[in-house]
Amino acid sequence: MGWINREKSFVAEVKCQTPHFEGHWDCAEILLDGPGQERRKSVEWLTVTNYAEGERHLFQFDCFYDEKGYAGYDIRSYTYGQGRRFNSIGQRFGFSSGGYIALSPLKPTPEMLWQPYIFADGQPQPILEVLKNGRLDNVRIETRHGRTLKPYKRYDAHRSWYCYVNDESGPAMELTLHIQQLGKEHNDDH
Incomplete structure (x- = not known):
């Protein structure tokens, strides 16, 4: 499928800035656990939540190149801790049969690569040109077929x-990336 460009790969916390969906990416549902008590339940889906307890879930973005040049990013769960109940080693984001983003054990293929863009003056620019440690605003992530990721059906x-x-x-999901490791070999906590 190509090769990974480590200099353009990174680990980040991802925050959603879309109105009525302000929160952060996770792989958990939030459940009631008694009157006024909430808890995280790990799931094999990409979710957005405003749940505030504990550390934020981190995601690994591996930048792939092929014989034509930049091909896109393979996105994976990076954080295994935080009470997760399933083994996410090698799990990648792909589509479920219902059209949701789910972790799957598939090997990355060109169809599974994601296209992150920064929007400046209303125009998309590949994220490769502006990567840096720290905060990147106005990010959207698209499929290889040009469809933007979207938050769907809020559960209180x-x-x-x-x-x-x-x-x-x-x-459309408006994102902020808090890049914590840019251009390093990623040693996750699995």
Whole structure:
């Protein structure tokens, strides 16, 4: 499929800035666990939540090149801790049969690569040109077929909520990346 460009690969916390869906990426549902008590339940889906307890989930973005040049990013769960109940080693984001973004054990293929863009003056620019450690605003992530990721169907718990991510229904997901490791060999906590 190509090769990974480590200099353009990174680990980041991902925040959603889309109105009514302000939160962060996770792989968890938020459930009521008694009156006024909430807890995270790990799932094999990409979710957005405003759940505030514990560390934020991190995601690994591996930049792939092929014989034509830049091909896109393979996105994986980077954080295994935080009470996760399943083994996510080698799990990548792909589409479920229902159109949601799910972790799957598939090897990366060109169809599974994602296209992150920075929007400046309303125009998309490949994220490769502006990568840096720290905060990147106005990011959208598209499929290889040009469909933007979207938050879908918000579920309220007590003080917190979560929603799933798809590419068909909902508003375009406006993201902020908090890049913590740029251009390093990634040693996750698996």
